[in-house]
Amino acid sequence: MLHTDKLASTHELFAQELQKEFSAALMTVPNRKLTCLILDGEPALNAYSKILEVPSLRCDFHIYAQISRKISREKLKQQKAFIFGELKEGIWKNGILGSFDALEFDTKLEKIHGKIEDVIYNWIKLNRKMLIESSIVSAKLKAGHIVQYGTNNVLESLNAKLKIFIGKARSLIELIEKLSSFCEEELTGIFRAAGGFPDQVKLTNFNDNLTGSDLKQLFDKFYFPCSEVLSWKLPKKLLFESCVYDLARCYSKAQILQVSLVRDFLYIVENTQLAEIEPERFATVRILNEKLNCSLCDNTVWFCQHILRVLMSLPDVERSLRLQQLSKPNNNILTTRPNTGKK
Numbered sequence: 001m002l003h004t005d006k007l008a009s010t011h012e013l014f015a016q017e018l019q020k021e022f023s024a025a026l027m028t029v030p031n032r033k034l035t036c037l038i039l040d041g042e043p044a045l046n047a048y049s050k051i052l053e054v055p056s057l058r059c060d061f062h063i064y065a066q067i068s069r070k071i072s073r074e075k076l077k078q079q080k081a082f083i084f085g086e087l088k089e090g091i092w093k094n095g096i097l098g099s100f101d102a103l104e105f106d107t108k109l110e111k112i113h114g115k116i117e118d119v120i121y122n123w124i125k126l127n128r129k130m131l132i133e134s135s136i137v138s139a140k141l142k143a144g145h146i147v148q149y150g151t152n153n154v155l156e157s158l159n160a161k162l163k164i165f166i167g168k169a170r171s172l173i174e175l176i177e178k179l180s181s182f183c184e185e186e187l188t189g190i191f192r193a194a195g196g197f198p199d200q201v202k203l204t205n206f207n208d209n210l211t212g213s214d215l216k217q218l219f220d221k222f223y224f225p226c227s228e229v230l231s232w233k234l235p236k237k238l239l240f241e242s243c244v245y246d247l248a249r250c251y252s253k254a255q256i257l258q259v260s261l262v263r264d265f266l267y268i269v270e271n272t273q274l275a276e277i278e279p280e281r282f283a284t285v286r287i288l289n290e291k292l293n294c295s296l297c298d299n300t301v302w303f304c305q306h307i308l309r310v311l312m313s314l315p316d317v318e319r320s321l322r323l324q325q326l327s328k329p330n331n332n333i334l335t336t337r338p339n340t341g342k343k
């Protein structure tokens with residue numbers, strides 16, 4: 001998070017804006033809502049929990065890091081099981097954070113008294129209320145967090161990356177431009193990972209053996225804007241040449257088009273929302289020099305809404321062949337543009 005100061009009032013103001021954005025975004029996605037927030041323990045951040053009306057949990061990694069700063073690494077190795085639990089001879093033994101209620105928490109705390117360093121015992125005692133409200137098992141279950149440990153480490157890493165990218169205090173215009181290029185860079189990384197060429201991003205549950213429909217299902221779960229195109233397993237060259245925003249824009253336009261005529265290697269793509277006399281109502285997509293070529297659009301990039309619509313209509317094997325052909329370098333043969341007749 002980038003902030004001008006760490007005052008609770010600043011966070012409150014931002015949380016109110018965030019709530020407006022979340023409400024608008026969640027309205028378009030049925031059955032989705034925020035479950036809980038994982039916070040690092042900074043008290044001013046509680047504004048988000050209050051205003052967004054979601055329970056907050058404490059990041060387990062932050063607790064671990066806080067404890068690790070108080071004792072030596074050797075001691076931590078011996079004593080962390082008292083707090084976080086451990087697997088012993090195939091049986092999971094809960095630590096104090098594995099307690100289900102305050103009574104169990106207090107009983108466990110007394111049991112480990114003398115076994116753990118005083119500095120840790122005192123820290124747990126001092127933070128008893130916070131740990132019971134936002135760290136133990138029942139707090140997590142109540143908040144809808146069904147895995148044993150929760151960390152906001154991924155966000156923290158992204159946060160650190162963002163701070164390096166922004167670099168210094170900037171004017172509002174500069175900040176917006178920087179944020180926009182940061183998001184573009186991140187989205188491009190995700191896009192390439194989804195296309196099977198991960199650079200810095202790795203997608204959970206992604207593997208190269210997934211079929212096209214499995215991939216589409218996976219990408220739909222992530223709300224990728226052009227999940228169908230990504231599920232085609234684009235050749236690397238096409239993937240790296242594509243601007244994800246342009247592709248998503250063309251893909252959404254392609255959804256309303258119809259392939260109204262197919263003849264040998266020629267397709268007539270129609271936009272029935274345009275009047276019959278509109279010249280852009282019909283586009284001819286045909287194969288020239290082995291590549292799909294559109295009569296209406298500038299073919300400097302490999303796709304346009306009409307080419308995407310044709311690709312969507314093809315059987316898997318044929319689509320794959322067309323994509324491979326599109327990824328080949330141009331062979332510089334002069335071609336006749338079907339709409340202009342110019343050479």
Ligand SMILES: [Zn+2]
Pocket residue numbers: 283294295296297304305306307
């Ligand atoms: Zn086109």
